[in-house]
Amino acid sequence: MQIIWRESADTATYEDARVGRVFNHRRPERFPLAVVKATCQEDIVAAVKLAAEKNCRVAVRSGGHSWAAWSVRDNSILIDLGNYKTxxxxxxxxxxxxxxxxxxxxxxxxxxxxxxxxxxxxxxxxxxxxxxxxxxxxxxxxxxxxxxxxxxxxxxxxxxxxxxxxxxxxxxxxxxxxxxxxxxxxxxxxxxxxxxxxxYPKNGFRSSGYIYPIEMYREALSWVISISPDFDNDTEIAAISHYPDGSDEMRLFILFVTMKDEAEDAEKALRAAQDTRPAGCVEEWFCKEDSLEEQYDKQGHANPEKHRYCADNAYIQNDADVPAVLEEAFTTLPHKKSFALWFAMNPCSRRKLPDMALSMHSDHYFALYTVWEDAHDDPRCQAWVRNVMKGVERHSVGAYLGDSDFQVRKTKFWADDNARRLMEIRRKLDPQGRICGYLDEGDLSGTRGLDNAHQWKI
The missing domain is CATH 3.30.465.10 (Uridine Diphospho-n-acetylenolpyruvylglucosamine Reductase; domain 3)
Structure with missing residues (x-):
């Protein structure tokens, strides 16, 4: 088990262990006591026991993709799982x-x-x-x-x-x-x-895409929202506002990705969008051959490494005027590498979920991924996210944990009963707060956990 101690390691080695695998280059000023580079289950057991001996907390890093770098905690032992792959x-x-x-x-x-x-x-x-x-x-x-x-x-x-x-x-x-x-x-x-x-579909994925000038934002987003609830059940639907590479003009990109074994079934599934799309596309394609690997490449391009990120999100109320609620977010991006996203969640959002902690969703998932390169843009880009969310939050029922930062803004992440049960389980199974838990402002939540309430701190 390799352990890098802050007090004895050279600066470069410690810094690489601390934040080298943190995806967001807006790195935190938080400093673990040590980083354990685990390679097996036994290393993880030993690291937790070591934390008990040292009377300190444990933090965990899997992929390092948390926007708020939840794994980097003061006075903790960080268990980095990057070398434990099986x-x-x-x-x-x-x-x-x-x-x-x-x-x-x-x-x-x-x-x-x-x-x-x-x-x-x-x-x-x-x-x-x-x-x-x-x-x-x-x-x-x-x-x-x-x-x-x-x-x-x-x-x-x-x-x-x-x-x-x-x-x-x-x-x-x-x-x-x-x-x-x-x-x-x-x-x-x-x-x-x-x-x-x-x-995995025998013939891979198929996709249709419709790219509109941002001036058509309301019409195009209203259209895709209207057709989503009854759309084919093997098709993912998203709307993305972004700047295409090399362009100074923002676009609204509507994407349908379908996962069928046969090409003719994919064409049938995607036909409903092709036949009802608003006129005025800058570019479009219908039922093009695609694959999960190609989608990964595109997602990787949209989320570049060695950049600075500020993300936030909301589940928008089912009966809200979604195009109106999201207009500022989708039409005023602060940087050419940033993007805003809407995901169709209906019909999953309308069915009863299994008995598990996850319990918050709605028909409309919205997220901001504000991306930039230079630290001097930090105040401007972060302020833009806060200002946009001031308007969006009033029409939100809660948020998704994965695109949240509890240090900046708290909201509801679970149904009330699920939240209460979750916090009780945390206190029962970890009464000393050995596992770091939720990183709120000042890292003070401890065994109490999150309040699961709309407490906008903007």
């Missing part, structure tokens, strides 16, 4: 077992190539399974296939006491319940996820 596939039963630092791309590259299977992991290719699944997992085609955490059949967990447990619907049920939606407040360290898989 996966096993049971193709006959459509199951996989994978460690938390495995990314969606790493997992699916094996599943598709060797087994014609896939797992609906994160859209960004380098998002680790750990944070993604603990937050619920808004994965591929979430509006129909459901949340990725619904496919978690079991988890192996090192508890705050350093015990290694297998958790599912029949044993250690409280940890299993919490692992599907607790986010960074999960009272343990997941070492392995047991995942139910999907068949």
């Amino acid at each position: 996966m096993e596939v049971d193709a006959n039963n459509k199951m996989a077992r994978a460690s938390p630092s495995m990314t969606g791309r790493e997992l699916n590259s094996v599943l598709i190539k060797d087994h014609q299977l896939m797992f609906p992991g994160g859209h960004c290719p380098d998002v680790g399974l750990g944070g993604f699944l603990l937050q619920g997992g808004m994965g591929w085609n979430c509006r129909n296939w459901g949340w990725a955490c619904e496919r978690v059949q079991a988890v192996d967990v090192v508890t705050a006491k350093g015990e290694l447990l297998h958790c599912n619907s029949e044993q250690n049920q409280e940890l299993y319940w919490a692992a599907r939606g607790a986010g960074p407040g999960f009272p343990g360290v997941v070492t392995k996820f047991h995942l139910r898989l999907n068949p």
Whole structure:
């Protein structure tokens, strides 16, 4: 087990261990006592026990993609899982077992190539399974296939006491319940996820895209919102406001990605959009051959490495005038690398969820991904996000953990009963607050956790 101690390591080594795997280059001024580079479950158990000996907290890093860098905590032992990568596939039963630092791309590259299977992991290719699944997992085609955490059949967990447990619907049920939606407040360290898989379409993906001038924002977004609830159930639907490469003009990009075995079924599924689209596209395509790998490449391009990020999000009320609520966000981006996103979530948002911590959603998911390069733009870009959210928040029912920063803005992340149960489980299973939990302002939440209330701090 490799341990890099702050007090004895050279500065470069410690800094690389502290933030070298943090995706957001707006790096935090928080300093762990030590970083443990785990390579196996035994290392994780030993690290938790070491934290108990030192009477300090434990933080965990899976992929390092948390926008707020939740893994970097003062006076903690940071367990970095980047060197702990393992996966096993049971193709006959459509199951996989994978460690938390495995990314969606790493997992699916094996599943598709060797087994014609896939797992609906994160859209960004380098998002680790750990944070993604603990937050619920808004994965591929979430509006129909459901949340990725619904496919978690079991988890192996090192508890705050350093015990290694297998958790599912029949044993250690409280940890299993919490692992599907607790986010960074999960009272343990997941070492392995047991995942139910999907068949990968025999002929890959197909996509249709419609790019409109931003002046057509209201018309185009109203159109896609109107057709989404009854659209084909193997099709993901998104609207993105962005600046195309090399362009000074903002565009609204409407994207349909369908996942069918046969090309004719994909064409039939996408026809409803093609036949009803508003006139006026700058560019469009219909039922083009696509693949998960190509989608990963595009997502990676939209989320470049070595950049600074500020993200926020909201589930918009089902009956809101969504184009009006999101107009400022979609038409006034502060930087050419930034983008705003709307995801269709209906019909998943209208069905009863399984009994698990995840319990917050609506028909409309909205997120801001503000991206820039230079530190001098920090105040302007962050202020833009705060100002936009002042208007959006009044029409929100809550937010998704994965695109949130509790230091800046608190809101509702769970149904009230689920939130109460989750915080009780945290206090019961980790009464000393060994696991760092939710990073609020000043990192003070401790065993209390989050209030799960609209407490706008903007």
